[in-house]
Amino acid sequence: MYKFLQRLLQLISELAAHKKKPECACCGRCCESFGGHLATSPRDLERWRREGRNDLLSRTNRLGWIWVDPQTKEPLERCPFILKTDEQRSVCAIQDTKPDICRDYPTLAHGRRCLSGIIF
Ligand code: SF4
Ligand code: SF4
Known part of the structure; x- marks a missing residue:
């Protein structure tokens, strides 16, 4: 019985x-x-100061x-760093230092979901 359970656990972990x-x-x-309605973290601000951004x-x-x-400090309708590479794809122009909230997507601010229903 022990061996069977051990093998079962092994199979489950291999499948995962x-x-x-x-x-x-x-x-x-x-x-x-969501790109126009996000918030920075203290870490973002500190990093951007350090990087001279x-x-x-x-x-x-x-x-x-x-x-x-x-x-004007008025909120923008859209994130200014979305770079469209073609009709279907976009990339982030500040990928290396994008805000934590984008890095941690999907957060509560994003309704914790992928809008295309592909991931998460
Ligand atoms: S990941 Fe980049 S392009 Fe997307 S909202 Fe954040 S900063 Fe803008
Ligand atoms: S697939 Fe989902 S997570 Fe990726 S860019 Fe599209 S909506 Fe965002």
Whole structure:
């Protein structure tokens, strides 16, 4: 019995290891929908200061909301860093230093879902 259970557990863990996680299709729908209504984390602000990213800091309002117009501080309709590569795909132009909230997608602010229903 012990051996049987041991083998069963081994099979389950092998199956879990081989199960391929669905990948983000980079359709950009989540960025298009939520990119204008996000918030920075203290870590983001600290990192952008360290990296000298005044372009990003100027697009953050005093409460930490992103993204805003650098001059008027009015919220933008859409994230200014969505880069469309073709009809179906988009990439993030600030991938290396994008805000934590984008890195942790889908957060509560995104309704914890992939808008295309592909992942998560
Ligand atoms: S909506 Fe889903 S598939 Fe599309 S970019 Fe966002 S996470 Fe990826
Ligand atoms: S910063 Fe990048 S990941 Fe975040 S909404 Fe904009 S394009 Fe998407």
